[in-house]
Amino acid sequence: MNSTSTPTSMQQQFEALLGANLRVAYNVARRLTGNAEDAEDLIQEASLQAYRSFKTFEQGTHFRAWFLKIITNLFINRYRKKQREPELTDLDDLSEPTLYSRARRSGASCKGADPAAQVIGKLEADQIEATINALPVEFRLVSILYFVDEMSYQEISDIVGCPIGTVRSRLHRARKALQNRLWELVEPQMQSGLKNARGGK
Amino acid sequence: MLPVLNLYTCKEAMERLNDYVDRELSPREMQLVKRHLKICHECTKRFAFEEDVIRQVRSKLESLQEPEGLMARLSQKIYEDKGD
Numbered sequence: 001m002n003s004t005s006t007p008t009s010m011q012q013q014f015e016a017l018l019g020a021n022l023r024v025a026y027n028v029a030r031r032l033t034g035n036a037e038d039a040e041d042l043i044q045e046a047s048l049q050a051y052r053s054f055k056t057f058e059q060g061t062h063f064r065a066w067f068l069k070i071i072t073n074l075f076i077n078r079y080r081k082k083q084r085e086p087e088l089t090d091l092d093d094l095s096e097p098t099l100y101s102r103a104r105r106s107g108a109s110c111k112g113a114d115p116a117a118q119v120i121g122k123l124e125a126d127q128i129e130a131t132i133n134a135l136p137v138e139f140r141l142v143s144i145l146y147f148v149d150e151m152s153y154q155e156i157s158d159i160v161g162c163p164i165g166t167v168r169s170r171l172h173r174a175r176k177a178l179q180n181r182l183w184e185l186v187e188p189q190m191q192s193g194l195k196n197a198r199g200g201k
Numbered sequence: 202m203l204p205v206l207n208l209y210t211c212k213e214a215m216e217r218l219n220d221y222v223d224r225e226l227s228p229r230e231m232q233l234v235k236r237h238l239k240i241c242h243e244c245t246k247r248f249a250f251e252e253d254v255i256r257q258v259r260s261k262l263e264s265l266q267e268p269e270g271l272m273a274r275l276s277q278k279i280y281e282d283k284g285d
């Protein structure tokens with residue numbers, strides 16, 4: 001920050017940056033906490049903390065990454081304690097068949113040009129959100145930054161404070177687990193559709 | 202002397218599936234995977250499926266609108282916190 005800034009202009013500068021990044025920050029907070037009330041509390045707490053240390057923020061650096069890092073640290077340190085977290089070992093066995101192989105066996109890949117749409121298209125947005133929210137927090141965090149904000153491994157690494165290799169590993173495992181769990185949701189519909197198609201012949 | 206590797210096998214390409222769809226491979230590895238996909242229909246389908254799943258999930262997770270008046274409430278909290 002410019003040391004000659006008056007408090008008022010500093011607040012204006014901070015709020016201009018916060019306002020420009022509020023949508024992304026809210027989306028990340030909303031998906032981390034799982035509800036609107038806790039998301040607003042988290043954003044509020046992060047905003048106060050960020051403003052208090054705004055003097056140390058270097059102009060020209062990435063405000064969004066800086067602010068998201070504050071949000072994720074706060075979430076991990078405070079909000080996580082309130083929630084019952086699944087164990088890391090609960091994450092699905094990576095040797096399970098992939099969504100691709102399951103979709104193929106169900107016939108999805110033969111029926112159209114876009115088999116992924118046939119599978120994921122059967123799910124509602126809240127089912128996908130709930131599935132991501134059910135991941136252990138370390139995996140949920142990287143998944144949210146990846147899916148919601150489309151961040152690179154390096155950007156995620158900077159925010160969560162883990163080596164890039166750890167981000168890569170968590171993200172790949174999370175994606176596999178997510179696919180397995182989404183398949184469990186959609187499988188009855190896929191099988192029912194297949195039976196109807198066979199019956200109609 | 203190391204052999205010159207101009208083509209990936211299916212196994213080598215599959216090992217790079219996630220990094221490929223995330224555009225996190227080195228330019229050389231990207232080139233080798235693309236070269237493999239040009240000649241392997243099965244891997245092409247598999248890679249396209251993975252990319253489509255990610256795209257589908259992202260499109261389902263629509264951007265949520267922040268609550269009305271949130272920025273004003275944050276501004277007020279910051280003002281109060283400063284002790285002005």
